[in-house]
Amino acid sequence: MEADALALEAHFIHQEPYYEPVGNEIAIFATAWQHKLPVLLKGPTGCGKTRFMEYMAWKLQRPLITVSCHDDLTAADLVGRYLVKGGETVWVDGPLTRAVRAGGICYLDEVVEARKDTLVVIHPLADDRRTLPMEKLGQWLTAPDTFCLAVSYNPGYQSVLKDLKQSTRQRFVALEFNYPEAELEARIVTAESGIAPEMAARLVKFAHMTRNLKGGGLEEGASTRLLVHAGKLIVGGIDPVTACRSAVAQAVTDDADMLAAIQELSSSLF
Amino acid sequence: MTETVVGVDAIVKQLHVCLEADLSHYRVDRLGAELAALTPEDSAFILLWIKRMATVHLELGWQFGRRAPKLLASMGQRQMAAWAELACDTYDRQGLRAALQAVEKVENFASRQLEMTAGVLFADMAGILGNFVRGLSGRKLFLEQGEVIHTDSERIFLPAVIACLPDYSDNFQIAKAAVALQWAQIRFGSYRLDWRGVCQSYPDPQRALQQLHGLESLRLSARLAQELPGLHREMTRLRQVMGESLADGWHEFLPILHAPGADIAVSATCLPRAYALPDFRPWSFQGEIRPEAVAAALAARQEREKARLRVKLKALQEDQPLSAQKKPAEKALGPPGFSAQPRDEEGHLDVALSLDGQPLAPPEGVKQLMLSVYLDFGEIPPEYLVPAGDGEYAPEQLGEVAQDPDAVWKGTYHEEGALLYPEWDSGRQHYRKNWAVMRERDVEPVFDDFPRATLEKYAGLVKHLRRSFEAMRDEHRTEKRQGQGDEVDIDALVEALADARAGREMSDRLFLHQYRTERNIAVAIMVDMSGSTRGWINEAEREALLLLCEALTLLGDRYAIYGFSGVTRKRCELYRIKRFDEPYSAEVKARISGIRAQEYTRMGFAIRHLTTLLKQLEARTRVLVTLSDGRPDDYFDGYRGPYGIEDTRMALLEAKQGGVHPFCITIDREARDYLPHLYGTASYVILDGVDQLPAKVADIYRRITTR
Numbered sequence: 001m002e003a004d005a006l007a008l009e010a011h012f013i014h015q016e017p018y019y020e021p022v023g024n025e026i027a028i029f030a031t032a033w034q035h036k037l038p039v040l041l042k043g044p045t046g047c048g049k050t051r052f053m054e055y056m057a058w059k060l061q062r063p064l065i066t067v068s069c070h071d072d073l074t075a076a077d078l079v080g081r082y083l084v085k086g087g088e089t090v091w092v093d094g095p096l097t098r099a100v101r102a103g104g105i106c107y108l109d110e111v112v113e114a115r116k117d118t119l120v121v122i123h124p125l126a127d128d129r130r131t132l133p134m135e136k137l138g139q140w141l142t143a144p145d146t147f148c149l150a151v152s153y154n155p156g157y158q159s160v161l162k163d164l165k166q167s168t169r170q171r172f173v174a175l176e177f178n179y180p181e182a183e184l185e186a187r188i189v190t191a192e193s194g195i196a197p198e199m200a201a202r203l204v205k206f207a208h209m210t211r212n213l214k215g216g217g218l219e220e221g222a223s224t225r226l227l228v229h230a231g232k233l234i235v236g237g238i239d240p241v242t243a244c245r246s247a248v249a250q251a252v253t254d255d256a257d258m259l260a261a262i263q264e265l266s267s268s269l270f
Numbered sequence: 271m272t273e274t275v276v277g278v279d280a281i282v283k284q285l286h287v288c289l290e291a292d293l294s295h296y297r298v299d300r301l302g303a304e305l306a307a308l309t310p311e312d313s314a315f316i317l318l319w320i321k322r323m324a325t326v327h328l329e330l331g332w333q334f335g336r337r338a339p340k341l342l343a344s345m346g347q348r349q350m351a352a353w354a355e356l357a358c359d360t361y362d363r364q365g366l367r368a369a370l371q372a373v374e375k376v377e378n379f380a381s382r383q384l385e386m387t388a389g390v391l392f393a394d395m396a397g398i399l400g401n402f403v404r405g406l407s408g409r410k411l412f413l414e415q416g417e418v419i420h421t422d423s424e425r426i427f428l429p430a431v432i433a434c435l436p437d438y439s440d441n442f443q444i445a446k447a448a449v450a451l452q453w454a455q456i457r458f459g460s461y462r463l464d465w466r467g468v469c470q471s472y473p474d475p476q477r478a479l480q481q482l483h484g485l486e487s488l489r490l491s492a493r494l495a496q497e498l499p500g501l502h503r504e505m506t507r508l509r510q511v512m513g514e515s516l517a518d519g520w521h522e523f524l525p526i527l528h529a530p531g532a533d534i535a536v537s538a539t540c541l542p543r544a545y546a547l548p549d550f551r552p553w554s555f556q557g558e559i560r561p562e563a564v565a566a567a568l569a570a571r572q573e574r575e576k577a578r579l580r581v582k583l584k585a586l587q588e589d590q591p592l593s594a595q596k597k598p599a600e601k602a603l604g605p606p607g608f609s610a611q612p613r614d615e616e617g618h619l620d621v622a623l624s625l626d627g628q629p630l631a632p633p634e635g636v637k638q639l640m641l642s643v644y645l646d647f648g649e650i651p652p653e654y655l656v657p658a659g660d661g662e663y664a665p666e667q668l669g670e671v672a673q674d675p676d677a678v679w680k681g682t683y684h685e686e687g688a689l690l691y692p693e694w695d696s697g698r699q700h701y702r703k704n705w706a707v708m709r710e711r712d713v714e715p716v717f718d719d720f721p722r723a724t725l726e727k728y729a730g731l732v733k734h735l736r737r738s739f740e741a742m743r744d745e746h747r748t749e750k751r752q753g754q755g756d757e758v759d760i761d762a763l764v765e766a767l768a769d770a771r772a773g774r775e776m777s778d779r780l781f782l783h784q785y786r787t788e789r790n791i792a793v794a795i796m797v798d799m800s801g802s803t804r805g806w807i808n809e810a811e812r813e814a815l816l817l818l819c820e821a822l823t824l825l826g827d828r829y830a831i832y833g834f835s836g837v838t839r840k841r842c843e844l845y846r847i848k849r850f851d852e853p854y855s856a857e858v859k860a861r862i863s864g865i866r867a868q869e870y871t872r873m874g875f876a877i878r879h880l881t882t883l884l885k886q887l888e889a890r891t892r893v894l895v896t897l898s899d900g901r902p903d904d905y906f907d908g909y910r911g912p913y914g915i916e917d918t919r920m921a922l923l924e925a926k927q928g929g930v931h932p933f934c935i936t937i938d939r940e941a942r943d944y945l946p947h948l949y950g951t952a953s954y955v956i957l958d959g960v961d962q963l964p965a966k967v968a969d970i971y972r973r974i975t976t977r
Contacts, residue, residue, distance in 0.1 A: 074756055074784075081756060081757070082757070084758060084763065089758055089763070136757075182618055182620075209405035209406060209407070210405060212404060212405050212406070212407065213401060213404055213405050217401055257397040257398055257401065258401055260398040261397075261398045261399070261400075261402045262401075262405070264398060264402045264446055265405045265406075267500050267504075268402075268446075268450065268500045268501035269498055269501075270500045
């Protein structure tokens with residue numbers, strides 16, 4: 001039990017994570033949490049969804065257990081399984097079960113990547129039953145009031161296969177995230193990378209240029225996260241054009257023509 | 271010496287053949303001698319191009335050949351190939367006359383420019399700079415090839431080649447600066463002025479136009495210095511290298527034009543003084559101003575954008591919840607209806623939209639439209655923000671209506687609503703761009719007894735297919751005694767415990783692991799609907815398709831069926847029988863019933879289009895199965911013979927590069943001659959008789975999609 005408490009302790013966030021609210025997402029999330037509603041975060045990659053979850057976990061003082069979903073994720077990976085230890089079978093909780101027991105926040109990142117049959121286990125947890133069926137133990141685990149289920153996904157994927165089923169998505173309060181307004185984004189880049197505000201504004205402008213190319217050869221424009229990377233390289237003494245190439249252009253595309261075009265954009269700007 | 275003589279003979283002989291000298295009476299002897307005097311490498315190069323161009327048109331090949339030997343030394347092979355390709359492309363688009371002019375231009379060009387080896391070609395620029403200009407803010411602009419650098423406010427035209435400086439990368443920078451300057455004209459409102467009207471009052475309106483253009487270039491260069499400082503540095507450097515300094519007296523305008531917020535009106539007020547000054551020395555990347563082209567594009571755009579914006583706003587208004595629409599207290603906050611506030615400061619362009627004073631996040635499409643309108647007017651005129659009434663605009667006004675494919679042939683020919691695909695010209699070793707005009711059409715469904723009769727006729731076969739296809743379906747396989755897995759393997763555990771008790775080493779492979787073998791296949795079936803299939807081949811094809819559908823539906827693979835046929839490049843048709851997203855329904859069966867033989871076997875476009883469709887699907891394996899009765903063939907425009915074969919082969923290669931596996935099932939017994947060349951040695955099956963088609967197709971499919 002002590003070991004469990006220690007393990008759980010690691011999931012508490014003690015220092016306030018840096019987060020700039022874009023709209024009223026903090027109030028919505030807090031209210032949803034009070035009313036025991038699960039939350040769905042939509043938005044492109046690198047716009048601050050995970051950071052927002054860290055911030056809310058800190059604000060609500062709940063442990064945050066994050067699961068990055070992938071297409072081999074099974075229900076047992078989430079709920080738990082029997083292992084054999086020293087000649088005996090021992091039940092080991094999965095991350096979702098641990099979060100439920102601790103009354104914490106379970107955050108399933110990129111939930112569409114998980115297999116559809118896996119996701120079904122969260123259904124009873126995500127409606128007013130708030131219970132987790134643990135088939136192999138023959139138990140139903142009821143979530144305490146402080147438990148919160150949050151999932152994220154990126155609706156920008158063009159693939160029809162990477163979409164949430166209605167039966168899954170219609171259980172959640174949805175929060176839409178997008179890249180912040182230019183001034184705010186520049187402030188975030190400055191705060192995160194330590195770059196000069198004027199340079200941050202240029203980086204944001206560069207990001208807007210790449211976002212203009214979305215759909216015309218780029219799957220996704222440069223995210224705030226990439227700008228922070230570029231900012232850190234620039235602070236570290238790398239020339240801005242090179243930093244943009246390494247941290248942004250190469251990260252968003254492999255296409256030679258597109259790389260050259262982005263390169264021309266950054267060399268025009270700096 | 272004797273070697274050269276042999277060379278001359280051989281060359282003349284080759285020229286004789288490719289230029290058909292017996293009939294055309296071209297004097298190939300002299301040309302042969304000229305070619306023989308060159309190095310073997312050069313003469314082979316020119317001879318190759320003469321051959322290629324002669325396949326396009328004999329005269330083109332001859333005129334090219336007459337000029338090429340003299341020009342090669344100054345032009346270099348790269349440029350010469352580019353010009354030859356340009357001439358062929360011109361022939362495709364505008365016919366012989368224009369193409370011959372393009373050939374003649376080679377001469378002008380070569381005599382004017384010696385450093386052509388460093389020239390940057392349109393094809394080199396288009397890809398990169400096209401993305402470059404779309405990355406800049408504002409309206410989405412497109413690059414096209416034209417005579418000189420100019421814009422019509424929707425497209426930016428660049429010449430076929432830019433060769434101002436002896437260095438390739440400098441020339442590329444000139445092209446980039448040209449694109450940026452044209453973009454700046456649109457972005458910073460150069461066309462919010464009636465250029466012709468202003469210049470008309472001067473004694474020499476053309477000169478006034480040029481002086482005003484100069485003033486604008488100075489103004490925009492200052493805006494670019496703010497917006498794109500890196501590019502501005504480059505532009506300044508290029509002007510220094512080119513020695514393009516300002517003429518006397520022009521410096522006095524700089525403080526006025528460089529003031530923040532200076533717009534086109536400021537340039538216009540400077541024009542009277544500028545008119546009195548010496549001519550503005552144009553910059554190499556400045557291009558021309560074409561007020562007429564801009565006005566024409568604007569006229570076409572205005573009504574269309576107004577209609578689209580108003581219709582979209584109406585949809586947006588209807589999407590708002592009723593409570594938000596009717597709250598009297600909030601109505602007082604702002605003016606009723608939509609209002610838009612463009613924000614254009616510090617190089618950041620954005621438009622905010624509000625409804626009844628409440629801010630609203632506009633969808634991307636609406637935002638794009640509003641930005642485009644703003645660029646034209648410097649504001650969003652209020653009448654653009656009135657949501658459209660019901661039925662106020664006909665769909666044609668929105669420019670979003672698909673043209674009826676049949677209407678093409680009833681009235682005048684047009685290419686609206688059609689997709690254009692390139693074709694590979696093997697003679698020329700080059701693509702003919704936008705060559706095949708492709709339309710998707712529906713097969714008229716025929717609700718008859720055919721599907722039922724077929725299933726009855728092949729009842730035994732259907733049963734066999736069901737069994738064998740069912741066995742291929744997704745299956746969960748549980749593997750025992752694994753190192754890790756979802757569940758404990760009790761058998762293994764008991765054994766291991768027994769081992770442990772007995773003092774032996776205990777195995778750690780104690781788990782059950784579930785594997786799921788997923789079939790993740792998408793297949794497009796391309797059916798030959800050419801005239802040669804008329805009769806019993808057609809019937810066999812239809813039977814085969816029905817049986818295949820039965821099997822595929824069982825299997826759960828995603829599949830689509832399209833029939834192809836064509837008459838000349840202008841009328842390439844793909845008949846939709848079943849789309850990917852359509853279930854196998856009575857309608858689909860009726861369409862299979864309704865497959866009728868059409869025209870000729872043009873294949874390239876069909877492969878290219880289906881490859882595009884396949885690539886849009888997310889599937890681990892993508893297969894393109896062709897059912898055909900013979901070699902590619904089309905009437906009249908040379909698709910017969912090697913051209914058709916080579917184009918089909920190229921289309922198949924493109925498909926393979928795109929991750930699509932092509933496979934061909936044919937009943938053409940001569941197919942062994944050409945199919946290995948097209949599909950590779952293992953990707954085709956030749957059936958001995960038509961009667962085998964229904965029985966074999968599903969079976970072949972099963973074979974090619976299992977391990």
